[in-house]
Amino acid sequence: xxxxxxxxxxxxxxxxxxxxxxxxxxxxxxxxxxxxxxxxxxxxxxxxxxxxxxxxxxxxxxxxxxxxxxxxxxxxxxxxxxxxxxxxxxxxxxxxxxxxxxxxxxxxxxxxxxxxxxxxxxxxxxxxxxxxxxxxxxxxxxxxxxxxxxxxxxxxxxxxxxxxxxxxxxxxxxxxxxxxxxxxxxxxxxxxxxxxxxxxxxxxxxxxxxxxxxxxxxxxxxxxxxxxxxxxxxxxxxxxxxxxxxxxxxxxxxxxxxxxxxxxxxxxxxxxxxxxxxxxxxxxxxxxxxxxxxxxxxxxxxxxxxxxxxxxxxxxxxxxxxxxxxxxxxxx
Numbered sequence: 001x002x003x004x005x006x007x008x009x010x011x012x013x014x015x016x017x018x019x020x021x022x023x024x025x026x027x028x029x030x031x032x033x034x035x036x037x038x039x040x041x042x043x044x045x046x047x048x049x050x051x052x053x054x055x056x057x058x059x060x061x062x063x064x065x066x067x068x069x070x071x072x073x074x075x076x077x078x079x080x081x082x083x084x085x086x087x088x089x090x091x092x093x094x095x096x097x098x099x100x101x102x103x104x105x106x107x108x109x110x111x112x113x114x115x116x117x118x119x120x121x122x123x124x125x126x127x128x129x130x131x132x133x134x135x136x137x138x139x140x141x142x143x144x145x146x147x148x149x150x151x152x153x154x155x156x157x158x159x160x161x162x163x164x165x166x167x168x169x170x171x172x173x174x175x176x177x178x179x180x181x182x183x184x185x186x187x188x189x190x191x192x193x194x195x196x197x198x199x200x201x202x203x204x205x206x207x208x209x210x211x212x213x214x215x216x217x218x219x220x221x222x223x224x225x226x227x228x229x230x231x232x233x234x235x236x237x238x239x240x241x242x243x244x245x246x247x248x249x250x251x252x253x254x255x256x257x258x259x260x261x262x263x264x265x266x267x268x269x270x271x272x273x274x275x276x277x278x279x280x281x282x283x284x285x286x287x288x289x290x291x292x293x294x295x296x297x298x299x300x301x302x303x304x305x306x307x308x309x310x311x312x313x314x315x316x317x318x319x320x321x322x323x324x325x326x327x328x329x330x331x332x
Contacts, residue, residue, distance in 0.1 A: 032270065034065045037076040037085035040149055042179040044197040044293055045072060045089045045258070048119055051290035052087070052260070052278055059277050063270070073153020073258075074103070080263045081110040087266075087274075088113075091122060091153040091196075092257040092305045093160075093233045099308050104159055114311035114331070116260040116271060117279070117318075118304040120296040123237050123255040124157065125195040125204050127182075130212035130246075132191060137221040140167060143191035146174045146181030154178075154196035157256060161218070164227040178203035186210050196256070198293035199243050208245040215239065219252045228254070233307055257305025264311070271313025303329060 036053045039045025046069070053065040068085060070076050076088030077098050090113065097103050098110035128134045134143070140162075148154025155175060162168040174181070174190055181193045182203050195201055207213050219236055222228055228236075239251040262271055277283050279299055287294035303310075303323055310318070312331040319325060 030062050032063045034063065034086040034266070034270070035068055035079075035084070036065050036087040037068045037070045037079045038089060039070050039072045039076075040152070040177040040179075041069070042177070042203050043072065044120070044122070044201065044291060045070070045076075047291040048258075048260075048287075048294070049087070049089055051287055051294075052274075055283065055286055056274055056277060060273055063273075071149040071151035072155075074098075074156050075151040076261070077110055077113055078151075080261055081112045083112075083263055083265055086263055087116075088261050089119065089258055090261045091157070092259055092307060093231060094153050094156055094256075095259065095261065095308050096233055104156065112264040113261050114264055114309055114314070115306045115329070116262050116275060116311060116314045117302045118297075118306060119258045119260055120198045120293045121235075121237060121255040121305070122153075122197050122258045123199060123239060124161070124218050124253045125193075125197070125199070125201065125239070126216040126218055126253075127185070127193045127195060127204060127207055128191065128214050128216065129185060129188075130214050132214075134192065134216070135214075137165065137167070137216055137218060140192055141170045142172070144172045144174055144189070145192045145194060146176050146178075146184065146190050147194045148175070148181075148196065149177045150175040152177075153256070154194060157196050158194045160231060161222065161227060164230060165221055165225045179206070182207040182210075198258070198291075198296070199239055200292075204244055208247070212246050213244070215244070215247055215251045215253075217252045218254060222254060233257075233305075259306060262311050262314075266311070266313075268311070268313030268316065271311050272317045275314060275317045299323075 036049045038049025050067040053067040056065045073091045073094045077090045079085035080088040101107045101109040147158035184190045234254045237255045241250050309332045310329050315331040
C-alpha cells in the first residue's frame with residue numbers, strides 16, 4: 001500500500017511538472033521577444049518587416065519577433081529610439097537628420113537608433129492622372145496632394161522636397177496612406193499622389209491598372225531649387241520605362257535608402273545572429289520571394305547609403321564579411 005502511495009505521489013509530481021513545462025507561461029519564459037516596427041498596409045516597409053520578423057521567429061531558437069504596423073520611417077525612428085520597438089525600417093535621410101536634431105519641428109537628437117544594413121533604394125513617385133493637365137511639379141500649386149500618412153518617411157520627404165521648391169504652403173497636403181490615396185485620386189478627390197518606396201510599388205501598380213497615369217520628373221525642379229545641395233543623402237535614379245503600365249518612357253527622380261535599424265539597447269549577439277540569418281543565401285532568396293525589391297539586398301552592398309553609426313553587432317558582422325566600415329559608420 002505504501003509503495004502504491006509513493007508511486008502515485010511521484011507520478012503526480014511528474015505530471016504536474018510536465019503540465020507546467022507545457023503551459024504557455026513556462027515554455028515561453030525563456031524566449032526573447034522583439035518588436036519590429038514596419039509600415040502601413042500595402043507599403044514596401046510592411047512587406048520587409050513582416051518577412052524578416054517571420055523568418056527570424058522561425059529560424060532563431062528562443063527568439064520571437066512580432067511585426068508592428070506603423071505610419072513609416074519617422075514613427076519607426078521614434079519607437080526604436082524610445083525602446084518601444086527593437087527593430088525598424090528608417091530612411092537614411094531621416095536617420096541622419098534625426099541624429100543631428102534637424103527633423104522638421106523637432107530639435108531632439110535621436111542617438112539610440114543605429115543602422116544594421118541597407119535594404120533597398122526608395123525612389124520618389126509623383127503620380128498624377130494623365131488627363132489632369134499637370135505636366136510638371138510647378139503645376140501642383142493649389143492642388144490636393146497625398147503625401148503619405150502623418151509621421152511617415154514619405155510625408156517627411158515630401159515636406160522637405162516641396163518646401164525646398166517653395167510649394168509646400170501653396171498646395172494642399174493630404175496625410176493619407178498609399179492605397180487610400182490611389183483610390184481617392186481615381187475618384188478625382190485628390191490631384192496627385194506622392195509615393196516614396198521601392199519600385200515596382202503595389203499602390204502605383206494599382207493606380208496604373210485603374211487609370212491612365214503619369215509619373216512626373218522630380219529632379220529638374222529639385223536641381224533648380226538647390227534641393228540636392230541641401231540634402232546630399234538623396235541620389236538621382238531612373239524609374240525604367242515599362243515599370244508601370246502605360247509609362248513608356250524613363251522617369252528621372254531621386255531616392256533615399258531604406259535601412260534596417262535597431263536600438264542601442266539590443267544585444268550585439270542578437271544583431272549578429274539576425275544579420276547572419278537574413279543575409280545568408282537562403283535568407284536573401286526568401287526575402288526576394290517576399291518582395292522583389294529585395295533583389296537589392298546583397299552582402300557586398302549592405303553598407304550602401306548609410307551615413308550614420310552602425311550597431312556594434314552589425315559593425316563586427318560586416319567587418320567579418322570583409323566590408324570596410326567608414327568613419328561615419330563606425331559604432332558609437
